[in-house]
Amino acid sequence: MSSLTQAEARARARVLTVDTYLVELDLTRGVERFGSRTTVRFRCAEPGAGTFAEIAAEPTAAVLNGAPLPTAVTGNRLRLPALAADNELVVTADLPYSNSGEGMHLLVDPSDGETYLCATSALDSASRTFACFDQPDLKARITLRVTAPAYWTVLANAEGRRVDDGTADVAVWEFDECGPMSTYLFTVCAGPYHSVFREHAGRRLGWHCRASLAEHLDRQADELFELTGQCLDWYERTFGMRYPFGDKYDQVFVPEFLHGAMENIGCVTFRDELLYRSAVTDAERELRAMIIAHEMAHMWFGDLVTLRWWDDLWLNESFAEYLGFRVASEATRFRHAWASFGVTRKLVGYEKDQGPSTHPVAPADVPDVAHGALNVDAISYPKGASALRQLATLLGDDTFWAGLRRYFQRFAYANADLSDLIGTMAEVSGRDLRDWSARWLRTTGVDLLTPDVTVADGAYTGFAVRQDAPQRRPHRIRIGCYDAEGGRRTADVDLDADRIVAGSSTSSTGVPELVGTPAAELVVLNDEDLTFARTRFAPGDTDRLGRLLPRLADPVTRTVVWTNLWDMVRSGDAPPESFVDLAAAVLPAEDVPAVQSTVLRLCQRVADAYVASPADTLARLADLGGRLLAAGDPAHRLVGARLVASSAATDAQVARLHGWLRGAGVPEGVAMDADLRWSVLFRLVTVGAAGADEIAAELAADRTASGEVAATKARAALPDAAAKRVAWERLMTDRSLSNRHLEALGHGFWRPEHAALTGEYVPRFFTELPATAAFRSPAMLMLTARDAYPVSAVTERTVELAAALLADDDLHPVLRRYVTDQDHEVRVALAVRRRPAGGAA
Template sequence: MPSLTRVEAAERAALLTVESYHIDLDLTAGDTGFRSVTTIRFRATPDSTTFVDVKPAQLTSVRLNDTTIDPATLADDRLVLTGLLAENTLTVDAEMAYSNTGEGLHRFVDPADGEAYLYAMSFLDDGPRIFASFDQPDLKAPVTLSVTAPENWLVAANGAALHPPTGGRWEFAPTVALATYFTSLIAGPYHARYDEHDGIPLGIYCRRSLAEHLDRDADEIFTVTKQCLDRFHELFDVRYPFGKYDQAFVPEFNAGAMENPGLVTIRDDYVFRSAVTDSERELRATTIAHEMAHMWFGDLVTMRWWDDLWLNESFAEYLGTRVTAEATRFTGAWTTFGLRRKGWGYAADQRPSTHPVAPDDVPDAAAGLLNFDGISYAKGASVLRQLVAWLGDETFLAGLNAHFAAHRYGNATLADLLTAMSTASGRDLSEWTELWLRRPQVNTLRAEVTVADDGTYTEVAVVQTATPEHPVLRPHRIGVGRYDTDDSGERPVAVLRERTEVDLDPALDKGRTVLTELTGRPAAAVLLLNDGDLTFAKVRLDDASAAAVPQVLPGLTDSLARAVLWTATIDAVTDGERPVSDLVALILAALPGETEVIVVEDVLKLARTLIDRYLDPERRLAALGYVTQACDRLLGTAASGGSVQLAAARGLIGASADAARLTGWLAGAGVPDGLAIDTDLRWALVGRLVVLGVAGEAEIAAELAADRSAAGEERAARCRAALPDPAAKERAWQIIVSDTSLSNRLVEANAGGFWQPEQEALTESYVERYFAEMPAAARRRTAWTADQVAKLAFPEYAVQPRTLELAAALLERDDLTPGLRRVVTDADDDLRRALLSRSAGLL
């Protein structure tokens, strides 16, 4: 079907005012579909013509006012409505299909017990897979839902249940005005836990096979929820506006979570069945806070069109991290943001597909989906953090509260928010908006330092640069930290001598700011730009500071400063300015003493990506040996049974080539004290042994027999795709490019396991097959799943000029889906960097 364009949306919004939706679903019709009867009441310009969106398996009947419309007139999932009255009632009766892609009404059968579970995902333009609607963000209306379900099922929705169900019939209270893409429900034999806080009913749900795991963590989930609610109520004048606050952990979800008012849906990977690190618990907490922030940014006040996506995601990202750090036990959330989320933003902003945080125009809804990336989330949140540093927190919050007061339960634009912010601050934000929100790409801040013979600074300057393609310099407020080592104690520590707050204003200094306040001061071992991580910019150290990092980093007590230093090092390697060997040496020097689990996890993950892509096989094997050594040393110093120990063990399993040791761990031999080889760690061991050619189908089958769960099936699928066997590769490839019967998660598991850097010769023929077969494969699937599969299935380890030639030829075609074009463009850029690094000898 054609994607709704901005022009079409504006024309329809000018004609219509939607008064209400009544949606009646019958979920008892069988395993493949359900009945949906939607009644829409709306006002319209008399005698006008418009269309309603509906994506049925079969359209049964349509009645507009007193007129029956022929269902056969449905075309491209649009039903034309003519001769509208001032007041209209439209009733659409349809048979709808369940999905297996996490879109529309998703149906999942739990392999653990055979029970079926449903959940709705109406996001962006998938609501019409469930009910007929005028599906665009600015036609908000109250929704009343009725559901007929099997009598042993639990059903929950945006609104509260009006009374206990009778004969499987559930009736829900009308909601306040909602955008159609927020309409949601869950249905099935869900396990539920309930609580209450500050007058707000709370609920959490999961499938029955995960009940014991949810019960174990229920207190933590409810505590985080309550703490976040309290903090948002302190920040905002408007209390949580949607009655109850339910959170449903649902299977095979294709995103992290979805901010449906009154019924947030979250991937049930967050119901932990094995040991996890504190960073994984923190991620669950920030997800809870992020979705709660949407209750104000997105739900209470909704963007008018998808060009203002940042009004949803950037604000939720910023406030989710902030509230987690301020209100919960996860006080280091900004360190995680600095390493993990900003790294995602930096990567996205440097690719050819970069776009502004707030683009001038998004032509249709499909183009809007492409902008759910590190720019709209992480860069946008970073820009907001910089804005707070510039305006001050009190002024920033005053502007937000004025925005809510002016547009509550309605829609708003960037201009509306800027009006509120400018009024609150008394500042003209037009230039800031142009430079930070309307222009893409990231700046680089470099320290230029000269030191006198007496060890004092002669001059310290910060030089800001931009790419030739996007030559924009921006104002930045940053911290500049001076760090030295102190060897007087039992172990060396790094001491912050002084942190100076600096404003960089290219309008005044043309991109070179001299820090006169440091002239004549004793030179520090490390001069750290963006200390405190307040701005969105890449950092490059001066040569002396870079040389001192291996000595200073292990003793640096500030985890956020460590994150900035690690990010600067990794980014310099990614850009080909420093060799991978520098990063590996720093891992050996600094990681064994690391105490912050997120630093361990992300440094190992990011380093592994660079090692696997940037190094030829011989050097790759040597580098992984050093990484294994660092993990081994960390295992020797980490607290028994703690998060760092678990992160080190995972890193060792992923990097080690010692099959005998890994096999021993799987059998329970030689396992470090305190480390539990539980279900998830067993799968990690089996997966690595499969890649090493030591474990095979028998071991995978045995592991799956012991773990008859959805997670077990996904891990088994990934392991089978990783088998170093031609027949196994062909089976996995056919699933990747052809099979639409499997769920989104199982297809993604096959794609995620297919390419292994150790199997370059085995998979060589599939490099050309990717570029030949993926266009048709992408068209077989819905956009969200197709894009994920295309990304995971890209031959990222085929770092050869031929791969770039194939990518270039594919991108010349005019029949690619927008998502596939974006995936290949980005992956091609990553490969180009890797090939340049290899060609330059930066190994």
């Protein structure tokens, strides 16, 4: 497919006004292809001009204003010559189903043999389902008509109904007109979905899933509807307007969904792993609540007011990310959502913003859609959300919400850009925000804040904050000073980035209100996590963290400490072993599940990449898992069981996992459900304590889509040359792989324990990867380069091979981006390993 350029989009938007689409889909033609017929009515401001529409395959017929067109397409472009002032285009096509999650994805559920379909149109995949002008600023009203097997349910953006007499094997569904809307927000979901409905404030709410998952939806429905209603009430109250797209709101758990979720108008789609079939932690339930709030935020940010072009992706994602966590923390039972944001999403944002592929939150130049897709990352999401949190802190909530209400009123059902939002906020606040916008949204990099203190007789004689400020970015922060019992006093500070220290690139802001006060045991800059900045600690503070960290009452403060300790590890300012030491000392007392789970994942990253010999670190982590299991706290048990399952390294630990699979010695309160069993088996396979027979037996007991993916991952992890060879051939040549199985192969293939076995494949990865661009879509290329990258091969040779590949000017842009990012991670791991032993965290 050709990637639409910004110049082409602007030229087309200058001459076209798209009024309506009638999309007619025939989903009764088997599992290979479906029928698509599109009627588009549009106007042209320059009669006689030519343009093009997008369609993913050569149509069987195309008629413009009653005259047949040549059906040849270049890329995905159908040429439209000699337009009239008013035009009608009719395009008929047989289009292929997808296995990547782009366009009309099809899954045959192995549980029962039923077929499920879902059309995903973002960013430019709408043409994989119907002929269209596929750019966000050519909004139109869309009407949908679908022919499907009679026993299926069909869901879409607007309200739909069956219009046949119900006696045939095939049914016809007609949907109300929806819009004006952008093509990337179009969806249709079809199959024998199981549905649950509730009424809330005059709206019909629906949750839907595969029939084989019905029992799980029925069990979780109360929680899901409660969250939906709480979020909807919060948005309507805060924005001062009713949900803008009618009286129905569907949410669908979709198999093999490519993303976490997608904000299609009136029919939000989620990956169906979020409908839990096994026990989960409260951290996972909190994440789901945040995603529900995030996607609902898009009904205003993106769906009602839509970006003009993908350089303003942040207008969608930064706002949805910010509001997802804020609404979860204010409207639902998950009151610690901001702590989760800091230690999960924001931590990744810090890593991304220090890497080679960082970019501004609002980049000035996104030349085509493909480059826009590459910016769907931890800059557009958590860094952008952090910038918005800083803006709300600067303006105050009342002004911030008033500005957004005016923005919605002014640009409802239309398109907007950065200047529109900032201009509207400036009007309401009376502040000139252009400088703030330029420094926060148009620049890259993370500022580093460090306390500069002097102490005499137990009191501060000087207190300042030094800011490494290459972009001279302003910050409003809170400084927390903690005593030996965890008691806190605070100071609010506006950091003056224009106060540059002579002869350096740093600025220094004094904090006179702390001068003369007792010296703290621990100083936390950016306490309450109000800005986006790395911080460091005062001299000696890290030595006291094992004693102090459990005493800090605010979990957000604890996340600030953890994220900056992790940054110190990656920057070479602290040994990775000390991070694991601290985790082992304090995590049993941590009562916020997301903090506990995320810090443990970071410890596993230490074992996988930051130490040369992972066995000792893994064994320590498995021992910590055992302590969590023995602590008696129900919230810790599942975390502990998962940690033992992922880290067992000694003979005794491995034997314990064998017992669990047999039902022996399973800890009280831990259910050996399907997901935990697969985790245990994966570890046993990795260390050579189980094999192909055990995988086959487990799959026979769990013949589900999730079970098949788990089996694919486990087979790739077999420490056997023949198994690795089979997995490798599938990774590099198999065109039939779905997105989930491609991910699973990559995750299973490269294991630190298998370095000797997989060493020969490291150079092969770099020589064979480029050829996959000939047959894999952009999404599948991303999964190949990201999930199958040899990140566990932390050697200079891996870096050299990556450099040689990146020197190829013809390398596909998607592969270039993800190889660049993964190569950076290998380089960071190498630098961490070279750090001299010793030192305090």
